[in-house]
Amino acid sequence: MPVDPHSHVPIYEQIIEHIHGRIATGVYQPDEPLPSIRALALELLVNPNTVQRAYQELERQGLVYMRKGLGVFVASNGRTTARSKSEEAVRERFSQGIDLGRSARLAEQTLRSLFNRTLRERPSPPQGHDRSSSDKRASS
Amino acid sequence: MPVDPHSHVPIYEQIIEHIHGRIATGVYQPDEPLPSIRALALELLVNPNTVQRAYQELERQGLVYMRKGLGVFVASNGRTTARSKSEEAVRERFSQGIDLGRSARLAEQTLRSLFNRTLRERPSPPQGHDRSSSDKRASS
DNA sequence: TATGCTGTATTAGGTAGCTAGTGCAGTCAT
DNA sequence: ATGACTGCACTAGCTACCTAATACAGCATA
Secondary structure: OOOOOOOOOOHHHHHHHHHHHHHHOOOOOOOOEOOOHHHHHHHHOOOHHHHHHHHHHHHHOOOEEEEOOOEEEEOOOHHHHHHHHHHHHHHHHHHHHHHHHHHOOOOHHHHHHHHHHHHHHOOOOOOOOHHHHOOOOOOO | OOOOOOOOOOHHHHHHHHHHHHHHOOOOOOOOEOOOHHHHHHHHOOOHHHHHHHHHHHHHOOOEEEEOOOEEEEOOOHHHHHHHHHHHHHHHHHHHHHHHHHHOOOOHHHHHHHHHHHHHHOOOOOOOOHHHHOOOOOOO
16 A cells, blocks of 8 residues: 655545545455554554554544454445545535636536546546455555 | 634635635736735734735736735736636646546546536526626725 | 453654744835 | 835744554453
8 A cells, every 4th residue: 555654645644545445446345354553554654543543534434343452344334335425525526616616707618618628638547347356455 | 805713724825715716706907906915914813924925825826916115916917817727726626526536436427427416506696797796995 | 361463542742834023125205 | 304105034933733652451362
């Protein structure tokens, strides 16, 4: 898992995003154990508390659950809620963009055009199928 | 001009957004003087440096120009560049949203649908015509 | 029951960013 | 030239936030 300690976005948020994506796309399956706090901390060369903070936020969002002495696991409906959270986040960005456009009195047409152009410039990559094409465990 | 000192978004950014909007929508006309740093600072009950920081950023963006001893004025092509900056900002948000959707493997169709729904929920308000319908000077 | 794993809690250090205080410098009118 | 306005520059304090250090508590297995 790639983490940039010099990024302006905090490490714990980078971890959240990464795990969130893995759950949303089915790389991590329900009730499957995630890397332990210490293990991941060791891999990323950060303090365990930083990893814990990420996991706690993911637990608060209902994507994982933590059991003392046992580990961290993907919630049974983790994938569903992860996708739902993603949609929510997407809509939030779209809303911000639209509001910005509104306050500059950009026409409806202009907004649609800007969106379509942006969408066109960011083609979706060729899709593998779930985790079968990915690594089997927390490797990278 | 409304400014919330308790907001998580910095005061100087709130000022930037506000002025930016006024220029983009033509409320402030080219070469028209903006409120002086001290005057605006007095009105908003903040330190002059905070206002200055906002104005400096606006100058860097090419929306205004500052003349020592004279004041701050709207750049001649201010409205154009303001609208262009707005479009850029809008596209930035759209990009973020799209990227988020991509990383969750949301379908193209889903993205479009989310956008359209969001657009529908945020109707553009009935439009007045430029500044004639607004206040004539920096009043609020 | 002892060892080694797991998550949890509390505290403290460090840093980046925002805001404020104060003084300098240019322009114009009287 | 003096006063009153303008923008500019430097410094310092403060606050919020992230990260780290360290110690505590539960679970499983030999």
